Amino acid sequence: MGQRGKFLTQIAGFRGFKVKDAHWENANGEPITAVAGYDVPADAILVLTMARRWAARCGHCMAIVSGAPHERGDARRWDDLPWAGHRTKLEYAPERLDCLRCGAHAIELLAWAEPKQRQTRRLQQHLALDAFSMPLSHVATKYALSWHTIRRAEVNAITRWEQTRPVTMLRMVGVDEKWLGRRHKLQHKFVTIVSNLENGEPLWIGHGRGAATLSQWLATLTAEQKAAITLFATDMHAPFAAAIRADPALAHAPVVHDPFHVIKRAGEAVSELRRQIFFRASDELREVGRGTRWLVLRAWKRTSDEDKQRLRKLFSLNGKLARAYQVVEELREALKAPDKESMEHGLRHVLYRTEKRTNKPMRKLHDSLRSHFDSIVALGEHHPPTGRIEALNGNWETLVRRARGYRDHNYLLRKLRFTTANPVRNARGVQRFLALGLPAPVQEAA
């Protein structure tokens, strides 16, 4: 194909292979001839016939195999990334080789796809990337592929990543309960998620949120794994601690409550108080309080000047809410204490203030903080790395809003782990994502 073939080969960019021929087809596989030499329908499919440039490599061991092929297979097709909006397919008849090195009758190594796959690797990576930020049905429409193809591509991308990541020893364990959302009819409305606090990755998901659920996971650990655990950080849900304490092999591991959940509990008290106040509020107060639902949960130093102004006005009209907000601010500070003594001191001061409150939400917070006092103060001693818990929570909420795999906990877990470990927030994240688990390019055959 001369110059044209060279350009097409360059665009295709598969090392060791060239584009031998190219033609257009309609959706039924019938060839299309361009009108006036140039105009093809928008839904025309570009078919690229590929040819190998050098000796074949064994798909099993990657050794170069010279000599006649064992057998030439039928022409096969692979979906590739769209070319300027046109669906594109690669066509090639792979050879079955007699490999001298490994002795296999293996299909030759293809630069674009893994064995038995019907899409190029790079298309699968893009499908997976899109599937993490879009509903699967949108991705399917965008690429004119079936829903199942998208799901499989996603699972392949996750599998490739899983196979290339190092195995880490579990030392600090996070245990958390999660609501599955409204849109399902499952018996259990909650799941329990166990995660590795050091890298933030979720490890296990179980139905329910009782002691029995967590015990199920604990039962999967060996004595050696249990001995390696140095700490558990849980939310303030008592059954989790009960399950851990019921296991004598874990007696050495302290159970602490991570700051994220302590503050969340305090936030719930403030929200409840705000609701009660506005339930019988004057028109003036209602007007000021409109849209402050999230504002009263935010830390003062993370609030904009404009919002601070609104909060000041709200608090000047209602002292009860002002004091509750202040208590949460103090709690936030107390939880940052560098050691056990100062954490204990700070927390006692918060308790002193909540004790005097006569309203029910703050009393409830008081009782809750007091009953979990030891596990909260233990934070100052052990300092579990809980910063990633918030990222996990964010990913969970995105997943639950979109996921259809509620019943398939394994899929949900793998996807959650994958998105937590591979955040896509910027260009570098996207590049990293698209390259995940891809093999290093093979060297040119000499």
Ligand SMILES: [Zn+2]
């Ligand atoms: Zn081989």
